Amino acid sequence: MDRVSEAVVFGGFLLYYGRNQRLAELLLAFSVCILSFLVSYTRARAEGLGVDCEVGLLPRPGRVILLALGLFFAVPTGALVLVGVLSLITVVQRIGWVWEKTKNVKSK
Numbered sequence: 410m411d412r413v414s415e416a417v418v419f420g421g422f423l424l425y426y427g428r429n430q431r432l433a434e435l436l437l438a439f440s441v442c443i444l445s446f447l448v449s450y451t452r453a454r455a456e457g458l459g460v461d462c463e464v465g466l467l468p469r470p471g472r473v474i475l476l477a478l479g480l481f482f483a484v485p486t487g488a489l490v491l492v493g494v495l496s497l498i499t500v501v502q503r504i505g506w507v508w509e510k511t512k513n514v515k516s517k
Contacts, residue, residue: 411469415445418476422485434486441489444496445472451503460510465499472496 419442426435449469455462467475472492479488 412446412449415449415469415472416442418473419445422489425485434489437486437489437493441493441496444493444500445469447500448472448496448503451500451507455503455507458507458511460507462503462506464506465502467492467495467499 419438422438423435423442426432426438448465448467452462472495475492475495476485476488479485479491
């Protein structure tokens with residue numbers, strides 16, 4: 410349900426930018442949506458490997474808060490850029506974390 414609720418928020422951005430023919434912002438919103446899902450996905454995959462992965466700069470509550478603040482202060486594009494950059498950093502942090510935790514584990 411968490412990803413569904415995030416998808417609804419990003420769907421709103423996509424609809425808004427699409428209806429107003431703002432292609433650059435539409436692509437930004439789509440990219441940030443993918444990055445946001447990757448943050449959750451990397452954690453889920455890590456936990457599937459038995460690695461606790463509550464690391465990273467911007468977990469889901471932070472993404473929600475930043476997007477809400479961006480809408481509240483009428484700077485949605487700025488909020489999307491910030492969430493996108495911080496989400497990318499978080500994905501890299503989580504991949505690095507899992508890499509460190511599993512690099513000495515032998516595969517079958």
